[in-house]
Each structure stands twice: as C-alpha cells, then as structure tokens.
Amino acid sequence: MGVLSLIIKREFIAKVRNKSFIVMTFLSPLLFVGMSFLIAFLTNMNKGEVKKIAIHDEIGLLKSDFKNTTDTKYVDLSQMPLQLAKDTASKNYEGLLYVPKVGNPKELVNSVQYISDESPSLEFVSGIEKVIDNQLTNNNLKELGFDSTKIEKAKVASELHITKFSGEEGLKFLNEVKVFFGGAFGYLIMMFIIIYGNFVMRSVIEEKTSRIIEVIISSVKPFQLMMGKIIGNAMAGILQFMIWVIIGLVVIIGASMIFGTNPADASTAAQAMNNIPENANVVASLMQKINLYYQEIPVLLTVSFFLIYFIGGYFLYSSLYAAIGAAVDSETDSQQFLLPIIMPLMLGIYVGFFTVINDPHGTVATVFSMIPFTSPIVMLMRIPFGVPVWQLILSLVLLFGTFLGVVWFASKIYRVGILMYGKKPTWKELYKWLKY
Structure with a gap:
C-alpha cells in the first residue's frame, strides 16, 4: 500500500504542478463564459442586417400580404417585365418572389417560386409558405361562404396552467x-x-x-x-x-x-x-x-x-x-x-x-x-x-x-x-x- 501511495502522490503532484493544468484550471471558466458571450454575439450580429426581397406578382394577389419587418423588406417589381425584374433582383436584391398568372388561385399552391442564387433559410421559406397558405385559405373560406375575419377573431390562444396536486405552482x-x-x-x-x-x-x-x-x-x-x-x-x-x-x-x-x-x-x-x-x-x-x-x-x-x-x-x-x-x-x-x-x-x-x-x-x-x-x-x-x-x-x-x-x-x-x-x-x- 505504501508503494501505491507513493505512485499516486507522484502522479498527482506531476499533474497539478504542470503549467497547462494550472492555466486551464483558472482559465477554463473564463473561456467558457467568453465562448457563451461570443456565441450570443455572433447569433445576434446579423440581426441588424435587412434583407431586400423583390416581388413580381402577375395577378396582384399576394404582394400586399408580405409586410416589411425589422430584418426583411419587400419591394414590388410587378410593373416590370419578368426578365427585367429577374435581372434587377439578381443585382440589387437577395432574391425574387415570383407569383405567376394563373386561371384559379388554387393553382398557386405549387406554382409560386423564389428565385435566388443562394439557398434561403428554413425559417424564411416557412414564413413565405405561411403567408401563401393564409391567403389561399381565406380565398377558400370566401368561396364556401365563410367570413374569414370573424373566424380569425374567434380564434383563441390558450395557456395551460400547470400546478401540482398539493396546489403548488408548476413550471x-x-x-x-x-x-x-x-x-x-x-x-x-x-x-x-x-x-x-x-x-x-x-x-x-x-x-x-x-x-x-x-x-x-x-x-x-x-x-x-x-x-x-x-x-x-x-x-x-x-x-x-x-x-x-x-x-x-x-x-x-x-x-x-x-x-x-x-x-x-x-x-x-x-x-x-x-x-x-x-x-x-x-x-x-x-x-x-x-x-x-x-x-x-x-x-x-x-x-x-x-x-x-x-x-x-x-x-x-x-x-x-x-x-x-x-x-x-x-x-x-x-x-x-x-x-x-x-x-x-x-x-x-x-x-x-x-x-x-x-x-x-x-x-x-x-x-x-x-x-x-x-x-x-x-x-x-x-x-x-x-x-x-x-x-x-x-x-x-x-x-x-x-x-x-x-x-x-x-x-x-x-x-x-x-x-x-x-x-x-x-x-x-x-x-x-x-x-x-
């Protein structure tokens, strides 16, 4: 047991006296905090940039539904010919949202295009699809004789209140x-x-x-x-x-x-x-x-x-x-x-x-x-x-x-x-x- 304790002592002292051990012991928490702040900073760094998206809506159905936000600005190029709108968007805008002319708005379900040399983010695509879905849904409701405004007002956002059987507040x-x-x-x-x-x-x-x-x-x-x-x-x-x-x-x-x-x-x-x-x-x-x-x-x-x-x-x-x-x-x-x-x-x-x-x-x-x-x-x-x-x-x-x-x-x-x-x-x- 005495020999084992000597070996343990030797290994322990050799490790804790190592400069890298001393530096990392006190530097690691600072590095961890610094990395957390760096990740937060990098995550928010691009939020101040405003994306400019051009819209070419040949039937004028969707262009008014795309509202400007803090990080996205929509510009209507519907008055231009399609090819000129594409050339303009490729030089000055992030991309072009193209809504083709169709006989029935229902055909827009699979017809709207987003034209860009760079792949858009999943969040951006989901947002575009949501706007299209809402507009086409409202059109369907009107055709069926429903008032979409009243339906929207009737929607309720519930919040589940969590408690324990003892009556204490849950989380x-x-x-x-x-x-x-x-x-x-x-x-x-x-x-x-x-x-x-x-x-x-x-x-x-x-x-x-x-x-x-x-x-x-x-x-x-x-x-x-x-x-x-x-x-x-x-x-x-x-x-x-x-x-x-x-x-x-x-x-x-x-x-x-x-x-x-x-x-x-x-x-x-x-x-x-x-x-x-x-x-x-x-x-x-x-x-x-x-x-x-x-x-x-x-x-x-x-x-x-x-x-x-x-x-x-x-x-x-x-x-x-x-x-x-x-x-x-x-x-x-x-x-x-x-x-x-x-x-x-x-x-x-x-x-x-x-x-x-x-x-x-x-x-x-x-x-x-x-x-x-x-x-x-x-x-x-x-x-x-x-x-x-x-x-x-x-x-x-x-x-x-x-x-x-x-x-x-x-x-x-x-x-x-x-x-x-x-x-x-x-x-x-x-x-x-x-x-x-």
Missing part, C-alpha cells in the same frame, strides 16, 4: 431544464473521462518509450503502477472540478448579492425587485424564474452523484486507457483501440437526450442507466427526475463491480504490453495476452 419546460441540467453533468463526465483517460495513456506511453518503465517495474508491480496512475490523475481531475465549483458558487453568490436575490429562497425575489433600479427589473425577473427552477431540481444530490459516477466511470475507462497505452508504442498506434472506448460514451449522451426527456423512467432509460459503460451519463440525466434508491444502488454496484473486472483484464494486458516494443499489437494478440 413549464421543467423536464427540458432537468434534462439539460443532468445532461450538462453527464457531458462533463464524458469529457473528463476522455481528457484524463488520455492523460493516463500518454503517461504510460511516455514512460514506455523513454524506457523509464523498465526501471520502475523492477521495484513496482505493474498492477500497482497502473492503479497509481489512474488514482493520481483522478485526484487531479476532482481537484480541478472542485475549484470550478467554488468559482461557480462565488459567481452565483456574487450575482445574488448584486441583484438582491437568494438562490435558496425564491419568496424574497418580489421584495428584492422593489430595491433595484427600474432598468434591472428584467434581470431580476429572470433571476426569480431561475430561482423557481432551482427549487425544483436536486442540485446538491446531482452534484454528489456526479462525483461518485465520475470516480466510477473514470476508473472503469482509465484502466482501458492504461492498457492501450501499455500495448502501443505511440499515440498514432492507439487510434484503432480508442473508438470502442469512446462509442459507449457517445451512445450514453444520445440515449440520454433522446429518451430521458420523453420518458425518464421508461425501459430504455432505465436499462442504459444500469449498464456500467453508459450509466455515468444516463443516470445523471435521470437523477433530477427522481430515481428509486434501489436503482441507484444497483447501478453503482454494477459500475464498480465492472470496474474491478475490467481492471483485472486490463492489468493482464498492461503487464505484458508494458515491456513490448517495436510491434503494433492486434486485437488477436491482446486476446492472447489475457491468457498469460
């Missing part, structure tokens, strides 16, 4: 928020496993190629060396995550103090709104809504199980990364073995987002939250919805039990491969090594 889109919250933690686990698993693999490859491993193996068992690398890198990863959590809590508390809200008590949000400037009411309203969602999501429980599933998932996959590192001589040779490791992680992400949001307690979501190779991701997505205790216990038992089995197999590959040089191993040879 719209709560399931989506829960899936996003759990999915964010699941995605973090996947990224941590890939990043720190690669750290373990690179460390093994570096020591193997430099022949330092031959000296180390003379006084340390291969299994102890492998576990020391895995645990040491895991501790560095947990330390990094805890630093990010602390930074996040400081930001949240700071925002709460600035906007006068308390994340743990949404009832004080209304009082706080009276104490802030008028131009901050929108922000305070948003904070109040966030507080309501905060109360419905088991944040502390999810964070706690994030750490547990991170440890289990990381140990499970890192043992495979260590075995791959021992089997190959360079990172290039490792590529053929990495895909089978990454695929279950990707499967967990997709299964989680496409099944948990619709049926978090369904068969598919439940089964994949039990399978050890996908449970660290899928189970974290299910936890905000409430998971029976027996399922959590069974999932963790299977995860850590599989980890022990995988470590046993991986240690056999590690033991043989750590001293193999100059030959690219195949899957068949790895299978032979398991029998030694």
